[in-house]
Amino acid sequence: MNGYALVVATDEFEKITAASIIGSIAAASDIPVDVFVTMNGLRPFEHEVVETRDFTTGPLGEAMLTSEETEVPLFTEQFRDAREMGPMNLYACTMAMEMWGRELDDYVDIFDGELGVSGFLTKASDKQVIFV
């Protein structure tokens, strides 16, 4: 097994958080992880959205964001930590960025670059793909 390719296409806070947790533990355990953020999944990574916590959440997401008893790292922090601990790379989808009218600088500084679908398929060719 040569690692995981995580496709994050959702803007749901809980799903992105789950992806960040699974990917982070894998990368911290030295399992290669490539994360491809596309479609609505890019919006929660925008600076303003992160700063205002304007996420699309359900009840559990609300609890995670407001819990005073349990400290739950934000998915952006989780990805950032994982990139420092292991072989994880994050890529933003070029097509979705264009549709959103965004540049890479509009997103939190955790992306290694942007990719098109061919680039992602190349990176995912030897990995197990997980679609979120």
Added chain:
Amino acid sequence: MSEQLTADVTIDARGAGCPGPLMDLIGKVKTADSGTVFELQTSDRGSVSDVPEWVEKAGHELVETVEHEDYWSIYVQKA
């Protein structure tokens, strides 16, 4: 028996939810010498099963898990 356990490194991850405690442990284990014993203090119930899973897969040794009133101490020795 549990009172006799001593750790070289104590990681206080109490109050942190999944995967915080495990990430803290992995980070410390990576940079430690072989044979180092860690005490991971966690109030996250999931860590009680999750940390041993990782320890076994990573090839380290789970020494013991001690339950306290409101947290657990998971002792791990680096291979």
